[in-house]
Amino acid sequence: MNRDADLLDRRLGGLYGLLIGDALGVPYEFNEPECLPSLESLGYQPPAGFKRTYPNIAPGTWSDDGAQALCLLESLLKHQGRLDLEDFAQSLWAWYQQGHMAVDRLVFDVGIQSAQSLQLLSDGHPASQCGGTHERSNGNGSLMRVLPLVLLHRGSDTELIERAHQQSLVTHAHARSQMCCALYCLWAWYELQRTAEPWATAVQTLETYYATKPLLKDHLHEYQQCIQPFALKSLNRSDCTGTGYVVDSLHSARWACQSGDFLDVIRRAISLGHDTDTTACIAGGIAGIRCGLSRLPKDLVSGLRGQEEWLLSLCEGIREAFL
Numbered sequence: 001m002n003r004d005a006d007l008l009d010r011r012l013g014g015l016y017g018l019l020i021g022d023a024l025g026v027p028y029e030f031n032e033p034e035c036l037p038s039l040e041s042l043g044y045q046p047p048a049g050f051k052r053t054y055p056n057i058a059p060g061t062w063s064d065d066g067a068q069a070l071c072l073l074e075s076l077l078k079h080q081g082r083l084d085l086e087d088f089a090q091s092l093w094a095w096y097q098q099g100h101m102a103v104d105r106l107v108f109d110v111g112i113q114s115a116q117s118l119q120l121l122s123d124g125h126p127a128s129q130c131g132g133t134h135e136r137s138n139g140n141g142s143l144m145r146v147l148p149l150v151l152l153h154r155g156s157d158t159e160l161i162e163r164a165h166q167q168s169l170v171t172h173a174h175a176r177s178q179m180c181c182a183l184y185c186l187w188a189w190y191e192l193q194r195t196a197e198p199w200a201t202a203v204q205t206l207e208t209y210y211a212t213k214p215l216l217k218d219h220l221h222e223y224q225q226c227i228q229p230f231a232l233k234s235l236n237r238s239d240c241t242g243t244g245y246v247v248d249s250l251h252s253a254r255w256a257c258q259s260g261d262f263l264d265v266i267r268r269a270i271s272l273g274h275d276t277d278t279t280a281c282i283a284g285g286i287a288g289i290r291c292g293l294s295r296l297p298k299d300l301v302s303g304l305r306g307q308e309e310w311l312l313s314l315c316e317g318i319r320e321a322f323l
């Protein structure tokens, strides 16, 4: 495979990775880790006797994470890779109201903060002013959907950071959420580029960026408080909780990604319990970029629902953008 084909394969791998992670995590959401089946038995279909969190949702179905990520991807493709915040926000509204990008158009697992922000949008507020700004508004709802910015990226690190901040504004406008989105995007971007030490390089790039932008002193503060103390050490399981708090999600995904095997990354993310679909979605995006669509487990790819309905045409859009 030449470099361009390999890059394309890994862009598609990131997209499938996040959707597979989300879908695989859905049946286990809200459980304490000790209530989950054994690591080796975690799949789309849980082992007999385990009660699925959403009994009416068929195994292999992505949730709000996947649908919102596809809304972002669709909007980016429509604007030749440019982020049009109003268009993206309207796409999120179409998901919330009509099941746009949701498998079978079934909307479930909607975050409270996202619902409140989308209500503001429908009341006529500009997309950039709909996101929660309180410190308690730092759920993982903007982090879980941000990866398509990386998958279609062509520009500089600075542009990627700024777009990551911006896409968060629609639902999660606090500097901490924006910072986590930017760090995840840089991490994924360096994974895609096969940069040495992708996480450490992302941390370095973001720290330098904030340090040179006096207007972003809140972002720098959030980085120093939430990320810097853990930035350059390898995480232990006991450092991670798998909750829906954006910083926990990022740390939990990084812990899961310490494994080199795609399925093992997803299973480790789920094994933390709680917000299993989103932790696995965030980790799955990274793991998918690392291995590429062609090397993802075939049964997980074929078992993912909603491909004919939404996904295949978007994959074609990515191919056309890079060939």
Ligand SMILES: [Mg+2]
Residues within 6 Å of the ligand: 063, 064, 065, 109, 277, 278
């Ligand atoms: Mg979800």
